[in-house]
Amino acid sequence: MKFKLFISIFLLTASLAISQEFASKGDQYFYSYNYEDAIREYHKQMANGKIMTNHQLLNLADSYFKTRQYDKATKLYLDINKNDTIMSDHRFNKMLQSLAKTSEKERVRAFLKSKEGLANELVENADFNYQMLDSDKEPASGFFIFNLDINGSQADFSPSFYNDKVLFSSSRKSKSKRVYGPSGESYLDIYVAEADTGGNLKNASVFKGIPDSPYHKSTPYYLANSGSIYYVLSNMDGKNLAFDEKGKNALSIGMAYDNGFFRFLLKDLSTSFYYPFFDEESERLYFSANFEDSYGGTDIYYVVTNNGQVMSQPINLGPRINTPGNEIAPYVFEGSLYFSSDVFYGLGGMDIYKSNILSDQSLSIPVNLGSGINTKYDEFGFIIKKDITDGMMGYFSSNRPGGKGADDIYGYRVSGQPGLQTIIFRGKVVQPPYDEPLQDVNISLTDANGNLLKQAVTRRDGSYHMEIPYTDVVTLSIAKKSFSSLTETYNPKTLEEMQKAPKQVQLSSIGDIMRDREGKKVLDVNDFYFASGKSTLTPDINLVLDRVVEMVQMFPEIQLSIETHTDSRGGRSSNKRVSEKRSEAIKAYLLQKGLSESNIVKTAGFGEEKILNNCKDGVYCLDFLHKQNLRTLFVVENYEELGL
Structure with a gap:
């Protein structure tokens, strides 16, 4: 997908500029994202008897991974993981992805259990999504997907609603954009296209509603109420690219107003910001970035704003959403957060997930939208709105076979909000009279026939959080030895009411x-x-x-x-x-x-x-x-x- 394109294009110049620091030609090609040449050079290095460092071996494994040689990538990752401790969580995710792509899911699950230090949320997310994907009986999942007239031979991605039109990013060549000689790709630009009644896009042209630049402009988000546009752009020093002390040119997030005024919202010469999305209800500006506190590669963050001013430090969405992989392209719609992730338990590289935003602003388990929209390739940049009919429609990007270019934008229709409907049981167990938290309380959920659906124990603070696929009748049982117990059965009406707030339960000691x-x-x-x-x-x-x-x-x-x-x-x-x-x-x-x-x-x-x-x-x-x-x-x- 063009998350790789997105980060590689703007890093290419910087990588070449500091190539003299690399230990070998293979390193130069690897850090220039030329993975096939990197593989060739690393093999030459080994054939000539030169010692490969563990970092170079990991680069070679990554190169196999990027060129879809998953068997070779798996073997190398496993060897390195066995003999060294330099395997980061991000590369551990790639190792598990490689295993999954070679049809070794049970080994993936075994490695997941053996790895110490992984977040509990990651393990829970994996178990839940494995369960859902294993039971994916209806691949269509209600999605009707269609390609669009505006797609070209270059990369087209990151659609955004713009009144009755659509904005999108593209690496197609234009007079205002420079072109890299080695890649043949243009700096990214923002285009606008007309949408017909069927959702097809046509008559694409360069968007003129933001300040011009010969460098990157991409991944726009249009805020209809104010007419403002959030988008990503290259850091510049006057008319030239601006580099940090290591020769890196990063991406920033700016906002262009309908009166022509522009200002930067998030800018750091050493950190890139991607995929802005502004949620009007919470006044949060969501985005992706690769800060040092990330859980893997690129994580999703937000900042609190007030009248367009950033009022907080970036806040990581935490391990319920962010994983050892990359998370990008946040989009909030009707109380749900949609985003893409290449975490190992998905169907492909990047898959689209949905997480419900709960009343206390916590997030439910992200659920893979399934094989109706996700493939073994990359799906990202998902947006959604209500259709003129009773259903929903929107767009996303994918590099699946059968498209017109490197990445294409696809339209879709679906009868209702996509994704599996789930039920969340959450709350806290305390002991009266002072409501002291109770740890290791047994929580179990059973169906109408008494079959166990899920079980867990409360954490140190007495809290519990359990999520299951929707079912009409669920019995909640809470018990701890030498304490009182609670058993309650919920029907559709009480299940809906129970979702609104956490449930605090008091258990008395005998x-x-x-x-x-x-x-x-x-x-x-x-x-x-x-x-x-x-x-x-x-x-x-x-x-x-x-x-x-x-x-x-x-x-x-x-x-x-x-x-x-x-x-x-x-x-x-x-x-x-x-x-x-x-x-x-x-x-x-x-x-x-x-x-x-x-x-x-x-x-x-x-x-x-x-x-x-x-x-x-x-x-x-x-x-x-x-x-x-x-x-x-x-x-x-x-x-x-x-x-x-």
Whole structure:
């Protein structure tokens, strides 16, 4: 794809200018992006008995990769990875891409598990996308794709809506642009084309709405409300290219206003900025760049703006989006971020992905748009809008076979928002009363038939984030040994509501609902009293029993013995009978309220057998002392198994 063209054209002059620093001719060709000649020269170097450094071997592996000799690239990457520690995450991604392209997906997954230090998000993204792509039963995915009249023999890419027209970038030759002798490619320029009712583009011409330059102008984004155009351009010193101290000419992002005024927004002589996109709702300017904090190659960032002024440092979108590969061409539409990535778990070089922007501005797992639009080649520069019909339409670029040039722009129509619909379960698990985070809580999702869909554990801060393909009925289960649990089942209506905000769940420790009493572990409930000689439950008693039901439902594995005691007033045998009836009445109520027989393993009425004080038969006691002996205990028989 012409991400390579995009970065190679403007680096070519700088690379040649400092070629004397390279160790060999192979290096010169490699850093000039002439990979076939680099391979030839590196082979000559080895044939002449000259030692190849590990960096040169990696350059050779990269050259094989760039020329689609994936078997050779794989072997070399694996050898280097085995014998040295210089393999960057970016090249690790290329190694896995090479493995994937030689139909060794299981080896890819094995290497992924063996690599230490990879972001959890990357592993989760890979597992999710493998699952989705393996189940891609309908390759069409609703996309109708068509080539466009405006495509030429050179590279045409990066379309952008411009009122009822379309702007795009091209390396086609024009009078205003210089041409590289070695490559035959012109400096990139921005063109405008007319769009007919069917979405075809025609009558392309150089766009005159921005300041002229003999060097790069590319990847425009038009903001209809203000008439401003964001675009990428070469750094210049007067009429000439501007270079940093290493001889590098980088790309900057500028903005041209409809009144002719221009200003730079992002400029650094040593860092290139690509693919600007401005989101009006959040006032974020998204772009791609290769800063030192990148997760691999080129990452997607944003800066916060205010009335066109940049108000923040570049903020990396993080490992949920950015990978050891390259991420480019961000585009936000109706709450979703579309972008392209050459991460190893895709279908080709660059694939188009979609991630949902959640209510707290976090991002869901990026989902590959599938084989209906992505191929084993490169797809990028995806844009979308509502069609005059009920569906969606837009454009993207690809270097797939059958096009007219190096890269072509393709149009597409699709019935609705593209991409797999997913469900996100996210939130935090805490322990009351101070809402302290709970780590290593088990989270599981099951379908309507009880089949496990996904499982995970909470992180150190108690948070969890799980995403699954959409299904109508999902049961969420949250559990941790010696803590209460939660089980909730969602239907389409409640699933939609649940997506709006993270869910915070409180799990109580079983120790919080128990206490020691009479040498036993019992439920910590208030004492209650029956009428003298009676076993009838009263409203006051029922309130306490309802609390017992709540406790057991929080801990469904609890096994209770119900022990009822009387004082010494009355006959010993009658006290025994009434206490037994009271225990049975309590059990009947608890069962009626939803507890099971497995929760109540025994009932016992002890009458006056276990008096707690001196108030035995024949001993005068005050009423409050007799009352101390009137009690019911809910003894937890399996407290050791519950983790206490």
